[in-house]
Amino acid sequence: MTRELIQENDVLKLLKSHKSIRKFKETIVEKDVIRTIVEAAQGASTSSFLQAYSIISIHDPEKRQLLAEWSGDQKYVASAPEFLVFCADLHRLNLACSKHGLPYEAGYTEAFIIATVDAALAAQNAMIAAESLGLGGVYIGGIRNNPDKISDLLKLPDEVYPVFGMCLGYPDHNPDVKERLPISAVFHEETYKTPDEKEMDAYDERIRAYYIERTKGKKRESWTESVGTKIANETRPHMKGYLESKKLNQK
Amino acid sequence: MTRELIQENDVLKLLKSHKSIRKFKETIVEKDVIRTIVEAAQGASTSSFLQAYSIISIHDPEKRQLLAEWSGDQKYVASAPEFLVFCADLHRLNLACSKHGLPYEAGYTEAFIIATVDAALAAQNAMIAAESLGLGGVYIGGIRNNPDKISDLLKLPDEVYPVFGMCLGYPDHNPDVKERLPISAVFHEETYKTPDEKEMDAYDERIRAYYIERTKGKKRESWTESVGTKIANETRPHMKGYLESKKLNQK
Incomplete structure (x- = not known):
């Protein structure tokens, strides 16, 4: 139900x-x-x-x-x-x-x-x-x-x-709609956990494939590359x- | 439509x-x-x-x-x-x-x-x-x-x-559902405006009446009294x- x-x-x-x-x-x-x-x-x-x-x-x-x-x-x-x-x-x-x-x-x-x-x-x-x-x-x-x-x-x-x-x-x-992080990376039970590397690597590659398709190959970054660059630069x-x-x- | x-x-x-x-x-x-x-x-x-x-x-x-x-x-x-x-x-x-x-x-x-x-x-x-x-x-x-x-x-x-x-x-x-501020107090056009006093006073009294009814007279504060006290104390x-x-x- x-x-x-x-x-x-x-x-x-x-x-x-x-x-x-x-x-x-x-x-x-x-x-x-x-x-x-x-x-x-x-x-x-x-x-x-x-x-x-x-x-x-x-x-x-x-x-x-x-x-x-x-x-x-x-x-x-x-x-x-x-x-x-x-x-x-x-x-x-x-x-x-x-x-x-x-x-x-x-x-x-x-x-x-x-x-x-x-x-x-x-x-x-x-x-x-x-x-x-x-x-x-x-x-x-x-x-x-x-x-x-x-x-x-x-x-x-x-x-x-x-x-x-x-x-x-x-x-x-x-x-x-952009695919969000694996739920296990943002949702924790009882205590905080660092994301599972394998799951993150797989997500990284799915986001890379998404960017490649969407930009016809111009953008080829994984999620960690893309957000790492942004957070390093967007410090205002x-x-x-x-x-x-x-x-x-x-x- | x-x-x-x-x-x-x-x-x-x-x-x-x-x-x-x-x-x-x-x-x-x-x-x-x-x-x-x-x-x-x-x-x-x-x-x-x-x-x-x-x-x-x-x-x-x-x-x-x-x-x-x-x-x-x-x-x-x-x-x-x-x-x-x-x-x-x-x-x-x-x-x-x-x-x-x-x-x-x-x-x-x-x-x-x-x-x-x-x-x-x-x-x-x-x-x-x-x-x-x-x-x-x-x-x-x-x-x-x-x-x-x-x-x-x-x-x-x-x-x-x-x-x-x-x-x-x-x-x-x-x-x-608690009545929110008059829309004119939170919604501004082109530039920020200080809320209209009359509208705020009327809202204050409606919230006071709400608290009196809800608490059977124990709480008798207007909105400005209630939030003023809270923000003055809740500074963490x-x-x-x-x-x-x-x-x-x-x-």
Whole structure:
């Protein structure tokens, strides 16, 4: 019975079929649809009901152009019908404290984690809501390339930072769903285990084959080669100083 | 047409109906179900395909008891049929670099953000998958009360930290869905706006009425009072030092 429940479940099918969409039809995403997506985002869990995030929708073409440049020249940031910036937001809670004369100290790493997680949970609900309505999208971590410029552009007060952006629209391509790590590599029982080398090697080769096919031979990296290169390069060493300048993650 | 699409959409209904479940039937959550939930978690977006998270399932009753105590005496952490710990995991990527002799420097705040967000996106998919199968659950941020003890218990290597736990099981109560902030407080257009005071005051009073009704008058706080008190107290000042000891969020 369990197996049937699982097989017939459309929500599970949706959750397992996510792919990043970077080419969109010109069809506008109606305001009603965006509102629904944001309401779904608000439905996500939130630490202690703090709701420590904000979502900013950007339509102005000049702003979009700047955002695209500052995110590492990702042109779909300019051209996607909808672009949302998900911010971790402790400013609203600071205001709540002020209202009641409660003591408040900015800068705790813990509060930074709470707000970052709240933004991510809300965003994932938004992505799923969008996909359930036939839209597609992609997260844009690239906005952390220039968080200071983007904070100025969006007039973010202290204690608010842009965690990532999200392009949304009706898909104009249909990429494959990428095969994730073997479940044994991410799922552990009782204690943490280092991934099994043989399973990882086999996964590496499947990802290499996928890239070769997808890029007609231009990209030939295994998973460990690809992510190893990325994590070695994508360090954004400015983030610590930027966050501290916004009174975040200091202590 | 849009309106109909939205109204008939079961995924949206699910996303908007989340409530934290803390009382569970004794019914076991079958292994197949957990596997399905983890696969759905793996389907979430992940920064640059890094998949920088791990999920640890804890069944051992002694471990559960310790986890419950260390999370601030939350008894359902011990008694829930299933308990998952979602970890941000950069260790696996460090191994990937080692395999190919790629340069790797631990400790970047940016990598810490990437892994924390990856864990949160996966977890939110897990929660939705669970709810779609008739389960309920609650996030346990309280595991950050004692991250060092929990890291030892779960044998977490450097560059892995427990972001939050998640209790899962079949619900044995049916709490109300809490009304979220007015959409205008979290959703902004073009630039960040401070919430409208009147709307916030009205929301404050609706939440106060909700608490009074739910607790038969014991809790009488407005939203700003409730979250102001929480954020003022829930600073977990040990987090910065703990993370640095795990070679995370240092620079």
